[in-house]
Amino acid sequence: MNPISVQNLNKSYGGVEALADISVEVEPNELFGFIGPDGAGKTSLFRILTTLLKPDSGEASVLGLDVVDDYRTIRTKLGYMPGQFALYEDLSVRENMDFFASVFGTTLEANYDLVAPIYSQLERFEDRLAGALSGGMKQKLALSCALIHKPELLVLDEPTTGVDAVSRQEFWQMLQQLKSQGITIIASTPYMDEAEQCDRVALIDNGHILNIDTPEQVARNFDQPLLAIKASSIYELIKKLRSYEWADSVQPFGEYVHYTDKREEPDISKLELYLTEQCGLSEVEIKSIEPDIEDSFMNLMQKEVT
Numbered sequence: 001m002n003p004i005s006v007q008n009l010n011k012s013y014g015g016v017e018a019l020a021d022i023s024v025e026v027e028p029n030e031l032f033g034f035i036g037p038d039g040a041g042k043t044s045l046f047r048i049l050t051t052l053l054k055p056d057s058g059e060a061s062v063l064g065l066d067v068v069d070d071y072r073t074i075r076t077k078l079g080y081m082p083g084q085f086a087l088y089e090d091l092s093v094r095e096n097m098d099f100f101a102s103v104f105g106t107t108l109e110a111n112y113d114l115v116a117p118i119y120s121q122l123e124r125f126e127d128r129l130a131g132a133l134s135g136g137m138k139q140k141l142a143l144s145c146a147l148i149h150k151p152e153l154l155v156l157d158e159p160t161t162g163v164d165a166v167s168r169q170e171f172w173q174m175l176q177q178l179k180s181q182g183i184t185i186i187a188s189t190p191y192m193d194e195a196e197q198c199d200r201v202a203l204i205d206n207g208h209i210l211n212i213d214t215p216e217q218v219a220r221n222f223d224q225p226l227l228a229i230k231a232s233s234i235y236e237l238i239k240k241l242r243s244y245e246w247a248d249s250v251q252p253f254g255e256y257v258h259y260t261d262k263r264e265e266p267d268i269s270k271l272e273l274y275l276t277e278q279c280g281l282s283e284v285e286i287k288s289i290e291p292d293i294e295d296s297f298m299n300l301m302q303k304e305v306t
Ligand SMILES: Nc1ncnc2c1ncn2[C@@H]1O[C@H](COP(=O)(O)OP(=O)(O)OP(=O)(O)O)[C@@H](O)[C@H]1O
Pocket: 013, 014, 016, 017, 018, 036, 037, 038, 039, 040, 041, 042, 043, 044, 045, 158
């Protein structure tokens, strides 16, 4: 039995299709990521899996239990960290922990071993109001509260959004540690660079799952030669590349533009001549690069639109 099994799930709000025929299996003890931009449908899916929202159609089971029929039992077995900070800001760190423990009929002491690696970092601030914690510490408290009843499954909706880069890294390390204790974890994120922390990822956009695979394989699925191009004006560079007769995709990536060509092999010297001689761009640099998961995702999203 897989801890999460979803078949042909649909959910709409009025005319907005939030989830369109979603199917996915999460295996025991996986750290599984749902990766996609704002509005992709991640929260709707997680709210269905945590029994807070009913699907319009399709089937979903969590830990072998149906999300509609067995919602009460499911709630006792999973730990959920919603996207928005859901703790009591006017209670202290310790009071929040005690409150969540009491909801599940347990105590911090009874489950201390599981939460200790995370909670021990907060113990110095036990008397501080949750509302006065930094973003990274709030996130640790929320994770500790989600773990207080020893859940078999952790559901984390955008746990790292709005948290600094160091805390994000630390957070994923904590998740790896929890995974090593046998917990299955699903987490959603809009940050592509977090994909590599997962065993497998589902790329989700516009209510559709575009791909499910290991992060390495998702990147490998991008099968065209890829160029990174730079010039003194990135705006002009994008404009000129988009009007180049052989251009296939043109995507800004930081100070570079990632480019693919309609032909099997792009003619780099002709492209350079076009940009410098014909378009008058200066400081043009063109290099071949290996695609990463973000390139693959952009490519899939583009295919979905066309
Ligand atoms: N209660 C609602 N009423 C109407 N539309 C909604 C509602 N909740 C979500 N939506 C719409 O459904 C789509 C999917 O939203 P959802 O929140 O599931 O996506 P998401 O990937 O979690 O994005 P975000 O990170 O922005 O929450 C979006 O177009 C959103 O505007």
